[in-house]
Amino acid sequence: MALLTVEGITKRFGGLVANHDISFAVEQGEIVGLIGPNGAGKSTLFDVITGYYRPEAGEVRFDGHRLVGRRPDQVNRLGVGRTFQKLRPFHAMTVLENVMVAAMQHQAVPSAARREALSYLEFVELADKRDSHARDLSTGQRKRLELARAMATRPRLLLLDEVTGGVDQRTIPTLVQLIGHLRGQGLTLVVIEHNMRVIMSISDRILALHLGEVIADGPPSEVVKERRLIEAYLGDAFVVPSGERLPSGESSRGNA
Amino acid sequence: MATGGVAAPAARRRLAGVLLLLLCLAALAFPWVDRLPYHRDLVIRVFLYAMLAQAWNILAGYCGQISLGHAVFFGTGAYASSVLQMRWGWNPWVGLGAGIPVAVALSMAIGYPCFRLRGHYFAIATIAIGEIIQTLAINWDFIGGARGLTLPFQKDSLLAFQFHTSKYPYYYIVLALLILCLLVSWRIERTRLGYYFRAIREDPEAAQSVGIPITRYKLIAMAVSAAFVSAGGSFYAQYVLYLDPDSVLPLSLSILICLLAVVGGVGTLWGPLVGAALLIPLSEFTRIQFGGTGRAVDLLIYGALLTLVAVFQPAGLVGLLGRRGRP
DSSP: OOSSEEEEEEEEEEEEEEEEEEEOOOOOOOEEEEETTTTTHHHHHHHHTTSOOOOOOEEEETTTTEEOOHHHHHHHHHHHOOOOOSSOOOSSSSSHHHHHHHHTTTTTHHHHHHHHHHHHHHTOOGGGGGGSSSGSSOOHHHOOOOOOHHHOOOEEEEEEEESTOOGGGGGGHHHHHHHHHHTTTTOOOEEEOOHHHHHHHSSEEEEEEEEEEEEEEHHHHTTTHHHHHHHHOOOOOGOOOOTOOOTTGGGGOOOO | OOTHHHHHHHHHHHHHHHHHHHHHHHHHHHHOOOOOOOHHHEEEEHHHHHHHHHHHHHHIIIIIOOOTHHHHHHHHHHHHHHHHHHOOOOOOOHHHHHHHHHHHHHHHHHHHHHHHTTTHHHHHHHHHHHHHHHHHHTTTTTGGGGGGGEEOOOOOTTTTTBBOOOHHHHHHHHHHHHHHHHHHHHHHHHHHHHHHHHHHOOOOOHHHHHHHOOOHHHHHHHHHHHHHHHHHHHHHHHHHHHEEEEHOOHHHHHHHHHHHHHHOOTSSSSSHHHHHHHHHHHHHHHHHHGGGGGTTTHHHHHHHHHHHHHOTTTGGGGGGGGGGOOO
């Protein structure tokens, strides 16, 4: 049985349909890349899964539990961790305290939580910044901090919103490597990512959204040929007639 | 700073410990050294307001929920011990104890719906509730209405919670309350509760994402805060032996409580005490200097101080001491 199943999720904001009848499943141990132009409904979908939004229709199941109707903290305690697109560290707390707060779910005693938090900071290579304030970190460091904080709640499924967005090019390989290590620990991941090179290399499967609907779902090598995906990113003028090869590289670098 | 204990040099911590010990000894010895009743009364008020401001600080400073309705809990405590005593002859200490669960229940009833509101809107809602409750008290004859209650004189005794020949016991009772409130705050800062409170203050959505049930923890902060303020209200009623809606339930009291903490340092252990130690004597001083005509002078000075703090030292006066102000 799949670890996460999303069944017919529809989420509206007034007249805008942000998610329309979205269904998919994520197997244990899989890394699923979630792509789509801005406004496709990717972050909304994360917010629905994690309990920040209540959908108008549909159900989300995680490890046998229904998630719709649960609060975000309850969803997290069931084993779903997440990061935010617009980063939300606890600004006035130190890097270590940020992660300690998350670790306290399983380690109520501060000294034990501190030890556990440090191990996650070492994992994301931020241990030397432990006493800095979150507000003094660079964007790339904050991304890693959010990752460590999410991991400290010991999730089984991790939803990562824009891992490399706003991060300078040199940091990207480090982040990609980290995601590889997460998989090594048996975590299941759903990753929103705009950098096509990154998403193609890390994902077992790609799920593409456009205007709130799933337009492609499959292995990276097949999804890039999907006509509707290329239309969504580049417009129909760029759609290659079937049977022809894609121009090397270029079409897979779309960045909406 | 919670993790600073590891990094801070041992010598500095020893110095802080010695200073703390001296401060405690000074507080204990004060009424024997300075025997002026007027001064003793002033210090009693400083301790009382410091305790109220610190209790407010647990909810507003640590947990980030700015309440401007804390007079409600003060009034609850004051009325609970007084009404129970006058109507049914309850011992005032029992009344103080009975006021606490009432204030906590009231705080839950206020907090549960209002914690859905964020930031300023929560503060505005607490102002409105404070005003409603004051109006209710004014029109409720059973608890004295607008005329208020005058507590009957009793012979001096600890049991009766009344001391006329020597006011020393009042001094030590309120000092004990203040120390208890500081100890509870100190403890909260060092446990999961304090970490959760700060996370909720910094970013409620992010706090939820790491599994913190934010409404539950806001209610805990509210309950602890209301309990101490209620005890302070009962003390006040026994100390002054007179209460009416205008003295124990006014908006100005809610604002004063907040102001003391803000000027001294919001979210710090010593800020509210520093704020009270500075502002309460200041208001007494202006009252003496300007008499009846100068009733608003202390408010003018408060306003000026608040502006200065907001512009130059948003962390409060305690922030001037650097990071050590936030142990």
